[in-house]
Every structure is written in structure tokens, then in C-alpha cells.
Amino acid sequence: MSDVQVSDKRTVSVTINGHVYTAEVAPRVTLADFLRKECGLTGTHLGCEHGVCGACTIMLDGRTARACLMLAVQVDGCTITTVEGLARNGELNPLQQAFWDNHGLQCGFCTSGMLMCATEFLEQNPKPTGEEVREAISGNLCRCTGYASIVKSVLDAADRMAADEGAR
Amino acid sequence: MKPPAVGYARAGDVQEAVGLLAEHGTDSKVLAGGQSLVPLLSFRLARPSVLVDVNPIGDLAYIREDDGALVIGATTRQRDVELSPVVAEAVPMLPEALRHVGHVTNRNRGTVGGSVAHADSAAELPTVVTCLGGEIVVEGPRGRRTIAAEDYFTGTFTTATEYDELLTAVRFPRLPAGTGVAVEELARRHGDFAIVAAFAAVHLGPDGTVDLVRLGLSGVDSVPRRLHEAEAALLGTRPTAEAITAAAATAPNTIRPSSDVHAPAGYRREMAELLIRRAITTASERSEVTT
Numbered sequence: 001m002s003d004v005q006v007s008d009k010r011t012v013s014v015t016i017n018g019h020v021y022t023a024e025v026a027p028r029v030t031l032a033d034f035l036r037k038e039c040g041l042t043g044t045h046l047g048c049e050h051g052v053c054g055a056c057t058i059m060l061d062g063r064t065a066r067a068c069l070m071l072a073v074q075v076d077g078c079t080i081t082t083v084e085g086l087a088r089n090g091e092l093n094p095l096q097q098a099f100w101d102n103h104g105l106q107c108g109f110c111t112s113g114m115l116m117c118a119t120e121f122l123e124q125n126p127k128p129t130g131e132e133v134r135e136a137i138s139g140n141l142c143r144c145t146g147y148a149s150i151v152k153s154v155l156d157a158a159d160r161m162a163a164d165e166g167a168r
Numbered sequence: 169m170k171p172p173a174v175g176y177a178r179a180g181d182v183q184e185a186v187g188l189l190a191e192h193g194t195d196s197k198v199l200a201g202g203q204s205l206v207p208l209l210s211f212r213l214a215r216p217s218v219l220v221d222v223n224p225i226g227d228l229a230y231i232r233e234d235d236g237a238l239v240i241g242a243t244t245r246q247r248d249v250e251l252s253p254v255v256a257e258a259v260p261m262l263p264e265a266l267r268h269v270g271h272v273t274n275r276n277r278g279t280v281g282g283s284v285a286h287a288d289s290a291a292e293l294p295t296v297v298t299c300l301g302g303e304i305v306v307e308g309p310r311g312r313r314t315i316a317a318e319d320y321f322t323g324t325f326t327t328a329t330e331y332d333e334l335l336t337a338v339r340f341p342r343l344p345a346g347t348g349v350a351v352e353e354l355a356r357r358h359g360d361f362a363i364v365a366a367f368a369a370v371h372l373g374p375d376g377t378v379d380l381v382r383l384g385l386s387g388v389d390s391v392p393r394r395l396h397e398a399e400a401a402l403l404g405t406r407p408t409a410e411a412i413t414a415a416a417a418t419a420p421n422t423i424r425p426s427s428d429v430h431a432p433a434g435y436r437r438e439m440a441e442l443l444i445r446r447a448i449t450t451a452s453e454r455s456e457v458t459t
Contacts, residue, residue: 004184006175006192006218027176027219030206049169050207054273063247063276069206070277071199073176074221117273138358139271 010073016041017085025072031065032056034072035082043083043112047141054140057113058082064120083112086119094164095119095157104153106144113140118154128158171209175218182307182336185222190309190332192218198334199223200243200282203274228281228336231255237303237339238262242281246293247272249280259340261300261349261369261382265292268351271359284320285335287327287391290361292351293338294321295392299367299384302340308333321391344380347371348454352443356430362387363431366443368451370407376457378402383415383448388423388440397422398444407452416445 013022016039023038032049035041035058047053049068056067059081086093092100095118105111114137121128121136128136133154134147142150179185189196197216199205200223208214222228228243231252238258240249249255250266269275269283269292283293284304297304298317306313306329313333320328329335343349353365364387371380381402383395401415425436 004177004179004188006177006188008173008175010176027174028171028209030171030210033170050210051203051274054271057273060276064273065277066203066273068210069202069274071171071176071202071206071219074199074202074223120272135358136272139273 010076012072012076014075014078014080016080017082027071027073029072030068031058031070031072031075032067034075035067035080038072041082041084045109045112047109052141053110053113054117055110055113057116057140059116059120064116081116083115086115094160095122095154098157098160099150099153102153102156103149104145105150110140110142110144114142114150118157122154122158122161126158126162128155130155169210171206172212172215174209174216176221177218178221178224180224181227182225182334185220185225185334186308186332188218188220189334192220194331196220196331198282198285200285201245201278202282203270203278204282204286204288222334233258233342234339236342238342240280240338240340242285242334242336242338243279244281246275246278246280246283250275258342259300260343260347261296261351261367262340264349264351265296265367268292268353268355268359268362268365274359280338281335284338285327285329287321287325288361289321289324289389289391290363290365290387291392292353292362292365292367292386295365295367295384295386297338297340298392299382299394300340300343300369301382301394302338304328304335305337305339306330306333307336312336314339317392318394324390343369343382344371346456347380348451348456350447350450350454352447352450354439354443361430364388364425364436364439364443366440366447368444368447370402370448370451370455372407372452372455372457374457377404377406378452379404381448383444385419385423385440385444388425388436390424390426393423395419395422395444398448402448407448409449412445412448412452416441416448419444 045055047055195217230241367384373379
């Protein structure tokens, strides 16, 4: 017999956008449902619920993850950033502002996933080409824009962030 | 599209994981990166009663060299392997192949052990370990076993792992310096499952003839395939267009593709020949004659 406990409920304590959330959850609850229903953070969207559309992309301990492909019980002790954590004091960050200015969204459903995906991408590749942006967002589905304005937004964000960096 | 009710246990080490698997038997399932298992749960295609989470086993996340082999611990994230300079130097086919595995977000979570244990014959990593002649290390109540990759994959999503064993490491033979590698993949979109993927590693001797060649295909059979006939045809020859075309032409007869919604078998056969030809050509061009 194994002495490791198999549990039907577990207490999860996780830091999200700087706030600690603690709740009892069943193992079947995905991280995406936990964020939306337990934490009230409905900015993370759920499209396909099986890891295809990218709408539920969040940042987990500094890397993107699909919140529908994780169970909430797995994030105990972790640090998460969701789309709600991008703006500072009610002011959009340069990436968000670039989406706004370049019409990088119409209905907005894919936007939170696109923003999280592009956040990680621009950290790793601050001066991307359009082709690299297209590949980077290829795991995030958008049914409105035809992607052109999203690619434009990400490229514009890269320029803005480089200018901010230069001004510093 | 929600996972069914399920029990959950965190394994702190390999022994705990094996103990849980032995106790719960075929009702249990190992949860690693979750990029395949969690969708299977959501679709209710998998209904285990217990998930054994091996992510907390820190000892299983490593990349190290051992006796001419690159050894990668089971829970090592695919993204870490893709970006590792040690891997790029020892087995350059790995980063090349990993760029085709889902998207960065999937590779941040997805593990090497998980992809190999899942044994999808359309996936990249099972074919890389197979065509390079690698080995899979599993541990269970009866101890540790090291299984040659070609014996490990036994059928569609089926492996030689027993229900109470845990895949703990994957061993890739080191490729000699100067080996050229190439991966050619046909998919509807970047990051989608391969319809057919071809893998080639070519090393040239001082006289410019092939002295090492490893070839593999994904998506063309119930298991990942190594192309022994094509390898034998190329070995010792100069990699001319004629030699490469002749070697690639042996591929369609050694595979058993099936027809599905993505592509009919005949199309996969044709693409297998085309893509392996392209992969051999590129790998040969990238290989450097070493003296």
C-alpha cells in the first residue's frame, strides 16, 4: 500500500496578479475554471477547453501555459499573471495600447490569450519580424481580424517597448 | 468538455509514484505536462480514478551526458530541451524536432517523458528516439529496465511499460560533431499534428561518403518508424541527388500508413518519400566533413 494520500479535494493557495487566493478545489477543476469561478478573474477566456484555441493562455511562474490544460490542484504555491495583471493603475501597458491603437481586436474573445502569448514572445524576441510574430501567435485562434491587425499590433508594441527602453 | 471526477495524488519521488501506480493499477494514470492527458480527460476518452502527478518529482527534471548518451529526465520540459546548449551540441536533431511540437506554450509545460510515454506515432519525440536508436528507462516494483526504443513502442498509443512502471528517463545517443540534421514536416498549420514528418541525421567521413545515417518517419504507421533500408542504401555512398532519391524510394514499401480524415494512406506514402528525400538532402548539405 502506498502511504501517499489520494484526495478528492485539496486546498490550493496561489498568488495571482500579486494577490493570494486560497480555496478548496476538486481535482477535476481546471485552472481556467478556477480562475474564472473561484477567483472571479473572468478576463481569462475559455474557447475550446482542449488546448487548441489559446484563449485561456496565462503566465505561470514566468512562462505561458494553457489554463484549460492544467488542474487547479497543480498550481498550489505558484505565481500566476492573468490578463487582469497587465495594466498598471488603470493604465494599459504598451502591448495593450498597441492592440487598442491598431485595431488588434474586434470581439475581444481571443485578446487575453493573444496578449499573454505576445507578452512572453516579446520578452524572448524584442525585435521580431512579421513572420516570427505570425508563428508565435499560430497557437491562438482569432475569428474576427484575419490576424493582420494583431501582427501589426505586436510589431508596434515591440517598437514602443524599444523606444521606452531607449528613453530610460 | 470538463474532466470527470477523479482522485489526485502528488508523488514526491519515483518510489511514491510507483507505489501509487502499483496500488491503483490500470485505474491510475500518470500526469506529467498534461498537454495530451488533460484533453483526453476533458473529452472523457480517458477516465482514470486516480491521477498520479509526477511534476513535484524535482529529481526527474534534468539534462545530462552519460557515456556517449544524452540522458533527459522524464519531467524535463520540452522548452528547456529546445533551448539547451548541451542538447544542441550533443543531439541537434532534438531542438530541430521540438520546434514542430505544438506551440511554445505547449512546450513550456509538455515533458519529454510524457510525449514518449503517450506514444502517438504522429508525434515528433517518439520518432527522434526511435530513429537515433535511443533507449527508454522505466522503473517499477521489480526494479529498473532500459528498453531499446524500437522495442518500446508496440502499437498505437501502446508501449512496453507495465501498468506499475514509470518512465523515468530517455537516452539519446550522442551524434558525432559535424552531423547534419533536418526535420521536414507536413501539417495543416504550424504546430498542428504532423500528417507526415521526416527526420534525418547524416555524417560524412573524411572521403565525403556517408559514415553515419539515421532516418525516421512519423505519421506513417501505428508506431514511430526507423528506415533501416534507406539507411543501408545511403551508408558508404556519396550523398548525390541520385543516391538520395534511390534511398528515399525504399521508404514507401517499409511503412503501413492508414487513411483518416487528414489524409488517405496513398498520400501519406507519397509524402513520406518526398519528405524523407528533402530531409536527407538538407541534412547532407548541413553535414561537415570532419578530419
